[in-house]
Structures are given as structure tokens and as C-alpha cells.
Amino acid sequence: MRITIDGRVLETSGAPTILDAARRLGISIPTLCEHRRLVPYAACRICLVEIAGRKLPAPACATPVEEGMEVITNSPKIQALRREVLDLILSEHPSACLICLEKENCEEAKSMIRKTGEPTGCILCPADGRCDLQKVVTEVGLKGLSHPMTYRGSGVRRDDPFIDRDDGLCILCGRCVRVCHEIRGADAIAFVARGSRVTVGTSMGKRLLDVGCLFCGACVDVCPTGALTERAVRYASKFEEQRSFICGLCGQGCRLGLRLRGGRPVDVRPEDGSPNDGQACVKGRFVIGDLLGHPKRFVRPMVRRAGVLVETSWEDALAAAGRGLAEHKGKTAVVCSARDSCEDLWALGRLSRDVLHASSVRLAEDSAAYLLGCPDGAEIYAPPMTVDELSQARIFFIFEESLHLTAPIFGVAVNQALLKGAKLVLVGDGEYCLDRYAAVRVKAGPAEAGGFLTSLLRVLINKNNSHDRGRPAGFESLRQVLRTLPPDSPTASVKLDRIVGFLEKRRPAAFIFGPRFVAGPWGHRNAALLWNLAGHTGGLYVPVGWEANARGAVEIMAEINRGAFPRSAELNKPRALILAGPDAAFKRAGEEFVVALDAFHGDAAAQADVVLPRTVFAEQEGMFVNAEGRLQFSSAAVTPAGEARLIRSIAADLARALGAGVPALETRDAAFKDLIGAVPSLAEAIRIVRGNRPALIAGKGFAAKGFVDIPDLDMTFDPAAAFPLRDPDDYLNFPTALEIKSLRTARRR
Amino acid sequence: MDETVLIRRTIVVTAGTCGRASGALEIRDALRAEIDRLGAGDRVGLLVTGCHGFCEMEPSVVVQPEGIFYGKLKPADAAAIVKQTALAGKVVEKLACKIPTTGRVVARLEQIPFFKKQMRVLLENNLRVDPEKIEDYIRIGGYRALTKGLFDMTSEGVIEEVRRAGLRGRGGAGFPTAVKWGLCRKAAGHPKYIICNADEGDPGAYMDRSLLEGNPHAVIEGMILGAYAMGANEGFIYVRGEYPLAVENVGRAIEQARSCGLLGPAILGSEFHFDLQLIQGAGAFVSGEETALMASIEGRKAFPRQRPPYPAESGLWGKPTNINNVETWANVPLILDRGSAWYASIGTEKSKGTKIFSLVGRVKNTGLVEVPMGVTLREIIEDIGGGVPEGRTLKAVQTGGPSGGCLPAASVDLALDYETLAKAGSIMGSGGMIVLDDRTCMVDLARYYLHFLEEESCGKCAPCRVGTRLMSELLGRMTAGTADEADLARLESLAQTVKTASLCGLGQTAANPILSTLTHFRSEYEAHIREKRCPAGVCRELASSPDQPARPIGRKALKNKERGRS
């Protein structure tokens, strides 16, 4: 297709809008309501352009290009029209500063004052410096206003956590309402009333807390004005720099930008690009600043003297730890966390394996979701899967997971697919935020869901419409097994008919489950059933790891543990413990010596003999593998709190203190090389990184593995010995987690 | 069988919303009681129908077959009507209409000036069917056109027939219906939907209501034919919630059509399937805008969206959709039944068929009038409407509702068709027609409309949301005598901005009431501003001519003026 914009010709394919085409040509058109990820809305009318042959000017953001179209973006007439429209918009927005003659001179001073209830000009507005309206006023060249000012505000609303709302600044661009619906699927806010009284509000004017708001902050991030702001930022000054890092608060691995002023965090913004593409969640968006500088952080090492933990120097603490651990070589257990970077885990692993000859190294968290991808765990893990692939699915099976909370970015992908008409089958015995979208709701917890899955698989297998040409391995034996199982109850089969009907028309399917669903005696069985279902329907097998590096941790633990540890019952009773994972339930039981590598004061650390303050994500560089299986590198966005050190450095320090330095752990580069050399699945993914594709961890898919047997329930399962299933919001005993949790339970769906 | 032969006359009680409001149901009961009392049930029939249009005369009856019309009845009149007219065929003089000038009694419909000059191809059926009975509609030839379309014509053939008839949309813009249908038919995408727009939000207009109340099956038949022509299998009738009787009658009619095999699978045994759903709107002017209406059906807030893409390409749920006005749909069976040649013989070169107007304002006879396209305003106002009341002179005619404009008295000889009206600075719109006499202040009139639009703007796009409010405020200041020359300039420039920059038809036409009154009555604006004088004597705050009583339009006037000043 060939179009002309301002006399310049563009050949385009696809169906972009005039705005897209102009941007490709480097022609700038001012916009306000347009947003990259949202459906064009055409409400602000700032982007109007002239099109030859059309009576009325058209909004560039919402007008598809047509063959031979001739567009003019900057005629005097259009420029005048834009000024008039902006003039109208500003008559409803405190605009004194926007058209002030002293505007330029004021810039410096402006960053100082923020503490005001209702801003009456940019000088008092929390959005100053990140406001699109300011930019557009400059771009359009508006010098004065011709209409009487109308103040539409009804006061700043502060009755919600994190977010302040100020109608008086809103220009009704609708970005917030659209992001809440189109991207997040929360539909917490909407336009209320009509005409000149229209505002952005909630149902019956309730608090956001009471209308299903997820506090993901997406609305704050897209608001072009100061109408929606993060409360904390209202009282901070303009940020000076933004540094990128990977969020460590869940398994999605969002890329976030930490905004700093004078080296101190002001604000966090999700960044564009994979995997989160401008989205985050309440944790990433609102608590990281607090987390980094929390008063409960350990800033100096501590050792127990006369029964009391007292602060000391690193030398002293390391010496104490070295002495204690040296006594229990071979009888030390090490608990790591799937939240830590690959380098950190590798360093701890090598310390344990090669220096301490530890009796066991394990993760504090349950990684069954990945391990059980296939029962012969250690070798085959779930195949990778990207958020993009997920958003293409046409039917979703979600098991026991409130995705918006545990995997917000997967939640976004699912929401987008649902809006495009995908169907949702929701399985679980609780209430979930996706309930209202479910086409079929199966009330069955992890213990009962096996029956449902078995029936579904049997119906599908008997239909023999295997997606795979030829018979994948294990098909016949699976069919035999299924035949012997008892028939369905009639009510169940009604639902099954609907689901099978969906599956016939809609491919691919996606089977999404989290740790809860594959824990317990039925865990193996549920996982095997899901694996077979996903394989048989050609669907996506999607375990949701709750921890930042769950996938990477599984790979590394497998490598560290490969045949290295004798597992006699006696050795399972360790004499010493290195606690580097968050174990809120930890009770010291007979260990003679405990070293905690922790970031926050809490119950676990309080029982330790030596506490070594560790950094948290955003303070350290490292590689993380997210729930997609994507390898991501995070840099350090801020300097560590106090004297906190990286886990990798602490491991190297401890090795030295034990008189056996491990050269491979001394620098990050060395540690990384060592790791890649030892873990082939990571090495393979890294090799691919060099190309253009995302670095995805390898994992044998269904094509390679075929059907797996359906194991019986694991009767030897011992709940006492099992991993306690943590709430995904627990982070390193981080106190704010409790606040978020109570906020969520207040309206748990 | 024998019984029906005995029935000599039928008393038709017109009981649309207007009739019921003035007591039509009491008249019906009185007639019923009277017939029973006389034991005349076998000789006198009673038919309750929709509105005949002469709403001013309600409650009224027509005694058929003679067509004897009695208006402004009281229940006590029932005895005379039954005894003298229905049983004896005699006219009850004291109940019949009289020609005001001569005092001559005119009892028969076709003699009454209000009806005489009309051409009632759509409205006449309102007197012939009980809207609660599908049999009535079928008896007068209803669904014959459908049989013809389904079994004798291809779907292209149906579109071609509509094209030859020259039918144009009655909902406002007058877009050729067959072109729209053709686009929807050709559009890729499945399923396809059709919609009947019965949101009718123009103040004072109620032709759509009257059709739906009086003869819902005509609209349903038109829609089935349209669906057949476009390949749609699902349709929606979007009725504003303020029309409970229309909702009731349409709902019942859909049920009846379904049980008669006229809706649903295998219509009349053909392979074509189609079904209709009734949707009630919450009644906002803007929900009549097609994209807003579709958003509302989808369950979203009735905000319009930018076109293109047009509904024919991407409408309801992103699928090809055709939307037509009630009257447009009601015309379709007529065209198919009587032929496009017949239809095209009515009207002017580019505007075919008849159009229903709601004639209100300063005329003697107000009501719904159906006339062939191309009649002059004079014919409507003087012959049908009986002219403006004694002692007053015609000043202007407002057509097209809030999006329309004012034509000065000098243009009464203009022929009413889409092009002529547009050229004269107004629009046909959906058929609102307000006759204004010399007691009307044009600035006040513009203010009234702008206030209406300010309230009814959806608020989505900035120019319309802010612009209508500011224009309404400026006009408020003018009528309050606090405006200056600069305000007039500001009003004109605002009008242009809102017109060019707004998103949907509401905003794009919102300035019309201002622009057309400015064109023809600029001096009135100037009098308000320079001399602080209201020539028509309407604006209370201003000095008025001594003989003129002050009478602002609408109750909201004062409230708005206060806002304008503050």
C-alpha cells in the first residue's frame, strides 16, 4: 500500500493507522488518548489530520491507512484546529503553569514543592515532568487560553492503598479505563455519568478496594496527567534517572525501571518489551521502594554472643561462621531459595557440594510444578512457553490459580485472549479472580480434580482425534489404563460435553497450574494427567512457578544434586544449617549451628548463630529464568543496603573462611562461566541468545517424550515432611507482604 | 362465519401512548359496556389500535367502514357513538370536527383537512390492525411481501428492488438503504447482524414509537426481508426504555411471529433462519447514534466510536452489521409488496416514498403527518396543520431535531426532500418539525437546543463535551443580557471547532441550531447583545416589546441562564 503524508511517500503493508505510518516516516503528530497497547479511542482529537477528499479532518490514531491516501498533518488550518481543541481541553484542567510566560525559568524551582492536596498548576502536581499534557502544549504551541476555566474536581480521593485519584486533573482520555479492561481485565474503573459531568469512577463511587481493583498500577502508568498517581510519589521530587532491573517478587520476571533521585528510589515503572511489556503488579509497582529501604533490613552482620545477636564486622562474622561450619563438615544442610539468581544458587551449590560436602542442598520452595512436568523429573522439565504464545490460546484450563495474583503477566495474556473470544474452564474449589470469565466452572480442588481430568482425557482419547499424526509413544498403554477407570457421574459428563465441544473448535488449549495443584499425594498424578492432556490436544503445558528463578533453580539443583549426596536417614538429620531461603516456618530442632543469609529481621534469622546480611534483587546483578523459561539478566539498580553482600560473594567468603577458596566464585564473570560450563540446558539457551530470539531454556516437549503413565496416588506422602506451601506474597519475611496480603484477603475472590 | 357477516361497523379506538394518556382506554371500556348493554356485540365490532397521528384530538374513535371520526371524546359520548353511528350509520354532529372558518361539519376522515392532504401508506395500517394480533396484520396482506421475497426472489433481487424503489434511510442522514445493504451483504465476516434503531431521542419526535406501537409486524417483516437480503441470521430491535407500550407490543409481536414460523429456524419452510431480540435502551439521545447503540447492545457504555470502520464492515462484536431506522424498515414490505415502480412513483427525483413528520409548535393541528416527499412546507403547515393560530405570523420552521436547523418563513415554499433541506441549511433528520411564530426568540431557541445537547453529549470527545457546554453558557449569557460582541465571535469560532473536530454526529451537528439561526436571524443576536433587547419578548432579563408576553422555551431555560452567568 502506498500513502503520502506531508508530501512524503510510504509503502506499508498490514493495516496500520495514519499515526503509525507517520511515525515510521519520523513525522510527529501530537496525541493524548492514544496508547501503544490500547485499542484506538479517538476522543481527545489532538491528532486530527487532513485527508484529501474527506470533508472532516480525521484522527490519525484511529484512521486506518488506505491505498493512495493523501494526508496533511501540519497545515496552518490543522495546527489552528489543534490549538482550539487543546484550548478546550485545558479549560477543564488547572493550566496556569502550562501557559505561564515564566514557564522556562520556573523549571528549576518546580521540582521542590509537591505537598499539596489539589494541584492548581504543574508546580504542585505530582505528574510534573512525566506529564503528556505538558509535552503536547509545547508541541501544539499553545500560548494562551480563551475560555473560562471550569474546575471539575471533587477533591483528591485517598481512601485506597497506594493510589490517589484527582478528578480535577483528569482530561478523560480514557486510557486508565481501557487499560483496566483491555489489558488487565479487572474492570474496576469506568466512565460514570454523561456529558460535561462525566468522570472516571467506580461502581456506586466505592473505593477501588471494594470493586475488584488489583492495584496493578496500570492506570497510574498510562495516565497522561496527574489525575492518577502513586501516593508515595506525591511527596517526592522529580526523579533524576531510571535504572532497569528484573523484579524478584514472583515468577514472571517483569522488567522494571527504578527511578532514583540522589541515588534513592522514588518510584518504580514497568518497562516495555518482553515479557511484561509495560505491565507489572501491585508488588512490583508499589512496594519495591519500601522493600529496599525497609527499617527491618539487616545492614550489618550479626553474631550470637551470650545468647544475644549483636552487630559485628564482616571479618568477625565470617570467622565465626567458618569456625562453626568447619566443625560440621559433611553434616551441614543448605537451604537455598528459588528466588535467587542462577549465579547465587550456583555459588551456594558449589560451596555446599565442594567445600562443605553438605548432607543436602535443597530449595526452600516447592518446585514440583516444573519437576513433575514428567515423572522422571530430573531429566525432563516442562518445555518453555512465551507470554505471546499464551495470548494466542483459544481455550484455557486454569487449575487452582488466581492468575492475576500469582502470575499477573500470564493473567494479562489470558485476559487478552478472553477478550478475543477464547473460553475459560476454571477448576478449583476456591474463589478466583477469573471466576466471572469462566465458561465452565468445575468445583474440584487438587484432590478431586484427578477424576475430572481422567474423564476428560478418556473422552478425548476415545474420540481418537489425536492432534499428533501417528501415535505418540505411550498412547496404547494410556488408552488401556483409562479404560479400566470407573465411568463418570452424569452431571460431570454434561460439563465434559461442553468442554469437549470447545476443544473441537478451539485450538490451541493452554493448561495452567501452579504449585498448589501438583502438591500432596495426588500431585504426581495431576501433573501426569495434565501433561497427557496438553500433549494429546497439542496444547500448552503451563506450570506457574511462583518464584523469580524457579525454573533456573530446578536446573541448577538437579546439576548440584546429580548423584553427589548420600541420602541415608542419619545424614538427613544435619548438625549445622545454612539458611539462605525464606523459611518462615523454620524451627530450630537440634541443629548445633545455624548461619542465616537473610535480608530482613524475622523469626528464622532470630534463631541463627550468625546472620549475614544479603542483598535483594535490584541491588544485585544476575541471571533469572522466569516462568516462561526465559533467561533474563538483571543489573543492579541501586547500591546494596548498608553492608549487605551478594549471596555469591558470601558463598565465596565462606569458602575462604573455611580455608578452601573457590576461584570460580570470586567474580561474577567467573561464576557465570563456571555455571554455564556445568549446566547444559542453560548453556544451550545462552547459545541461542546470541541470535535474535528470546533465550528460552530447553525442555523436552511432548513430541520427544510422548504420553506418560498415570501414577497412583502417592500413599507415602507425608504432609509433615512436605514443603509448606507458602503464599506467593511472602518475600523474605518482608513485612509489606503482610500488608498486601491483608489487602487482598479483604476482597479475596 | 355467520357472525362476522352480521358485523356492520367497527369502532376503532386509537390507543397509542398519546391516546391512552388522554383516556382512550376509558373510552374503550365505555364503548364496550354500551355495546354489551345493547346486546349489539354481534353487529358492532370494537378494534383497539395504535395511533393515527392526530394526537391533538385524542381520545378519538373512527367508525369504519365509513371512516367517521370523532375526537376529544368523553366516556359519556359512548352511548351516542354506538347507538347512532355504529348501529344506525348516522353522524353525531356535536362530536364531529368542524372546519373552523366555515363551521361546516366534516365527519369522514378523508374530508378532514388534517388527513386530506396526507398520503398515509404507513400510518393507514395503524387504523386497520390491532397490534396485539398477528392475524390482523396478516388479514390486511401482511407477510405477503415476505413470501414473495423468500420464495420468488434471490437476496440480490431484494436489494435490487429496494434500490429501484430509491429508499433512503429515515433515521437522519438519508443514506441510500440498498447501498448500505449491499455493503453489508458483501462484507467478509460471519455472522452478520441487523439492527432496528428505535431509540428515537429527538425531543418531540415520536413517529417511530407510533409505528412500533401500532403496527410492529411491519417492522418485523421488513427486518426479516433485510436479513434475507444481507444474509443475517440474527437481529436486534433497540427500543428506548421510555416506550413501554412499544416494548410490550414489539415483544408480543416477536413471540407471535416466532410461533407462526415467521421467525426462527426454517422460516415459512424455507432454508432461511433468522431470529430477533428486543433490547431496551436506557434512553440517552446519544444511544441513537449507531456505534453508541451497538456498544450499548454489547453491554458497554453508549459511547460512539470513530468511523470508519463503518458498521457494515465491523459492527456488533466486530461483525458486519446493518442498522436502519424503524421507518426505513417499515417501508420495506411496502416496496416488496406493491413493487418498486409504485414506490418510486411517489416523491421527488432523489427522495422517494413518503415521510412521517411530527408536526408540533405553533400550528392549529399538531400530530404525526405522513406526506409524499417533495410537498412544500406550506402545504404541511397551512393545509394539514391549519396554519399558525389567529393573530400570529409564521417566523420559522425547525426541522431535524437538535441536529437540524431553522428555516425562515420565506422558505415555506421549499419542497421537502433531503437535498433541498440540506441546501437550505437544515436537515430532514428523523422528521421533527416545529413551527415557530413571532413569539419565538431564536437565541432562546438555540440556547434550548444547546442545553439539550450539553446534557446529552456522551462526554467522550473533548470538543463536543466542552464545546457544547461553553456554547450553551454563551447563549445563556446572551439571553440574560450579559454578553458582549466578543462573545458572539467566540460562539461562532466555537461552533466551527465543535463541528469539525467532534467524533460523532452529535458533536458534528451540535452547532447547527446556532449556525442556522445566525444565518437567518443574526439581527436578533445583535439585538440581544448590543441593545440588550429581546425582539420576541421572550428573554425575561431583557427589555421586551410591550405587547409581547415573555415565554422562554422549556423549564430548563432559567436554570441554564443562571449557570451561564456564574
Ligand SMILES: Cc1cc2nc3c(=O)[nH]c(=O)nc-3n(C[C@H](O)[C@H](O)[C@H](O)COP(=O)(O)O)c2cc1C
Ligand atoms: C446523536 C445521534 C442520534 C441519533 N439518533 C437516532 C435515532 O434516535 N433513531 C435513528 O433511527 N437514528 C438515529 N441516528 C442516526 C443513526 O446513527 C443511523 O444513522 C441510523 O439509524 C441509520 O438508519 P437509516 O439508514 O435507516 O437512516 C442518530 C445519530 C446521531 C449522530
Ligand code: SF4
Ligand atoms: S484519569 Fe488519567 S488516564 Fe484516566 S481518563 Fe483521566 S487523564 Fe486519562
Ligand code: SF4
Ligand atoms: S461528538 Fe459528543 S456525543 Fe459524539 S463522541 Fe464526542 S462527546 Fe460523545
Ligand code: FES
Ligand atoms: S490521540 Fe488521536 S484522538 Fe486522541
